[in-house]
Amino acid sequence: MITKSDWLTVREQLMNEERRSLGAPPTADELLAYRRGELDEAETERMRELLVAYPEFARALVEPFPAEDAKPGEVGYVSPGEIDRQWERLQERIGLPKGAPVVAAADRRVTFWRVFAAVAATLAILVTGWSLQLARRLEQPQLVTLGFPLLEDEHWRGSAPAPRTILPNRPEAYALIVPLKAENPFVEYRLEIVDVASGRKLWTTSAVQPRTDDTFSIVVPGRFLQSGRDYQVVLYGSNGKGEVRLATSTVTVEK
Amino acid sequence: MNIVKNGGNEWFERMYRKYYGRVYRFFRRDGIQDSEASDLAQDTFVRLYEGMSQYRGEAEWGYLETIARRVLFNWIRKGKAVKRNAPTVDIDDPEVKLDPPAAEEPDYAEREESELHCKQLREAIRELPTGQRGCQELRMDGMSYEEIAQALGISLDAVRSRLRDAKKFLMERLGDGGTLTEDQE
Numbered sequence: 001m002i003t004k005s006d007w008l009t010v011r012e013q014l015m016n017e018e019r020r021s022l023g024a025p026p027t028a029d030e031l032l033a034y035r036r037g038e039l040d041e042a043e044t045e046r047m048r049e050l051l052v053a054y055p056e057f058a059r060a061l062v063e064p065f066p067a068e069d070a071k072p073g074e075v076g077y078v079s080p081g082e083i084d085r086q087w088e089r090l091q092e093r094i095g096l097p098k099g100a101p102v103v104a105a106a107d108r109r110v111t112f113w114r115v116f117a118a119v120a121a122t123l124a125i126l127v128t129g130w131s132l133q134l135a136r137r138l139e140q141p142q143l144v145t146l147g148f149p150l151l152e153d154e155h156w157r158g159s160a161p162a163p164r165t166i167l168p169n170r171p172e173a174y175a176l177i178v179p180l181k182a183e184n185p186f187v188e189y190r191l192e193i194v195d196v197a198s199g200r201k202l203w204t205t206s207a208v209q210p211r212t213d214d215t216f217s218i219v220v221p222g223r224f225l226q227s228g229r230d231y232q233v234v235l236y237g238s239n240g241k242g243e244v245r246l247a248t249s250t251v252t253v254e255k
Numbered sequence: 256m257n258i259v260k261n262g263g264n265e266w267f268e269r270m271y272r273k274y275y276g277r278v279y280r281f282f283r284r285d286g287i288q289d290s291e292a293s294d295l296a297q298d299t300f301v302r303l304y305e306g307m308s309q310y311r312g313e314a315e316w317g318y319l320e321t322i323a324r325r326v327l328f329n330w331i332r333k334g335k336a337v338k339r340n341a342p343t344v345d346i347d348d349p350e351v352k353l354d355p356p357a358a359e360e361p362d363y364a365e366r367e368e369s370e371l372h373c374k375q376l377r378e379a380i381r382e383l384p385t386g387q388r389g390c391q392e393l394r395m396d397g398m399s400y401e402e403i404a405q406a407l408g409i410s411l412d413a414v415r416s417r418l419r420d421a422k423k424f425l426m427e428r429l430g431d432g433g434t435l436t437e438d439q440e
Contacts, residue, residue: 006369007376007395008395010376014381031328052392058396062402066284069276078279094305097264199264234265242315
């Protein structure tokens with residue numbers, strides 16, 4: 001009776017024969033090309049032989065990619081603390097500036113709405129023909145229409161410097177208005193504000209859908225922006241498949 | 256879209272925080288141990304960072320997956336892969352004895368019989384048509400029908416058909432000993 005051990009022994013013997021006959025294992029480029037269906041018939045046939053001779057590559061080729069992170073207790077789980085630790089290690093390895101968490105952890109953002117809710121402000125902002133209605137306890141925020149470079153083909157490819165907007169010094173709040181191209185295909189948008197000098201990200205919005213007139217607006221409490229400093233307002237678009245960085249506008253607070 | 260010109264570091268960190276868990280999980284699911292998987296995940300993001308200027312706005316996850324698979328293929332090529340079925344022993348396992356008992360005397364008759372079976376099986380498999388042989392060998396490695404289909408770029412039905420034909424041929428050549436029993440498959 002042929003045993004399982006006999007089968008494994010024979011498999012190993014055949015594999016060694018095949019490897020001697022075929023030579024070196026496939027390269028990463030060849031495997032990825034095969035995976036994309038870019039090889040011709042002869043190359044494809046040879047790749048199949050190589051995958052039989054080197055089954056570890058066959059397994060690596062078909063190993064599915066996880067659609068989500070592992071949960072605690074599952075193999076492959078990594079804690080938020082470990083992610084931070086690995087990030088520090090990565091920063092050292094590639095020479096990124098340390099100590100300035102440019103991005104907060106994914107679920108941490110400056111909830112300026114919490115601040116603004118404390119002063120009970122609700123804003124609806126219109127530009128060029130809209131009516132602005134405010135319900136708040138503070139004085140009216142400074143309206144600022146941000147200048148973004150013209151968007152081409154859904155992405156910003158302009159080489160000109162980002163336009164600069166001057167903000168008056170420290171009002172209670174700024175209402176930043178983002179005019180979008182009418183044909184812009186993104187479903188949702190997001191803004192981030194980054195301090196230019198330090199590179200530190202100060203604040204990020206959750207996803208916002210544009211109004212019917214292709215603009216959206218956000219309100220930033222004045223205390224987030226210091227006089228005499230430059231800030232980048234970065235616009236991101238999302239269409240459900242992923243997020244794309246679209247454009248940058250620079251704002252400077254007067255001294 | 257020029258990531259580098261548009262504040263690449265912010266994009267990079269966002270990619271890292273969004274996908275590190277999945278990339279690490281990918282490497283761990285391939286049976287790689289924790290520290291090695293962490294190193295491979297790091298390698299993946301280093302490659303992402305170094306290639307940022309080439310990113311043209313493709314779907315982020317697919318882009319990163321390609322990099323991670325490349326890292327895995329190169330790691331395997333360096334001979335770092337461990338056989339999936341290789342037995343491992345935990346050195347701290349109290350059951351592991353430092354002085355194992357002497358091996359029993361070999362049963363020469365049993366060994367000769369096994370060598371004969373292996374010879375017959377080897378020759379029989381060599382006679383299989385290429386398509387059947389490939390499926391049969393990958394099946395002997397423990398790959399599922401679906402995995403074999405995906406690896407060889409053929410349909411599931413083709414895999415079933417080839418394995419069925421291979422089994423029939425081997426049984427005819429070797430008798431009942433020519434197939435794995437159900438619990439061996």
